[in-house]
């Protein structure tokens with residue numbers, strides 16, 4: 001009998017498992033792609049009342065959805081959604097202070113499939129984020145490709161990641177090797 005695909009681990013579940021190990025109460029985190037706010041809420045729960053999460057999105061609909069989700073869960077004191085590109089995240093945090101930064105590339109779930117993350121701003125944002133991470137901080141990426149987004153962002157990011165300074169960062173790609181149909185690629189970057 002074929003496995004029920006709903007029981008398969010998703011890239012998001014794998015990344016959340018890793019983030020759960022890393023993020024502590026009181027931490028500062030960034031959700032670089034707010035979307036509907038699920039990762040922002042997840043991080044807000046992990047950082048607790050004393051931590052802070054800043055989430056970015058370039059679409060008003062995403063920022064509104066994220067703010068509504070945070071309000072619904074009583075998290076507006078510890079998490080905020082800003083209408084700005086993640087490429088500008090260095091304007092919102094001090095270098096060496098951020099415990100975790102998440103990127104979930106692609107388009108807004110249930111939104112306009114013509115608006116999606118682009119390699120130039122994604123790479124600029126990763127570079128900015130690497131400087132914001134504290135020692136032993138973590139950056140996670142989930143890379144989607146195929147369908148409307150094509151392969152340009154995947155190819156650009158997979159070419160860029162090996163150029164990250166190996167003296168300062170550990171970069172791990174974890175592609176699914178037995179899953180069909182362009183499965184997303186989870187990636188982890190550790191500062192150290």
Ligand SMILES: C[S@@+](CC[C@H](N)C(=O)[O-])C[C@H]1O[C@@H](n2cnc3c(N)ncnc32)[C@H](O)[C@@H]1O
Pocket residue numbers: 032033034035036037038039040056057058059062084085086087104105106107108109115116117118121122
């Ligand atoms: C796959 S969705 C994120 C899903 C989200 N993590 C959630 O829980 O719903 C990707 C999001 O990235 C946003 N995005 C695209 N380019 C961006 C940029 N330069 N800066 C910030 N967000 C961007 C899109 O508008 C979209 O909402």
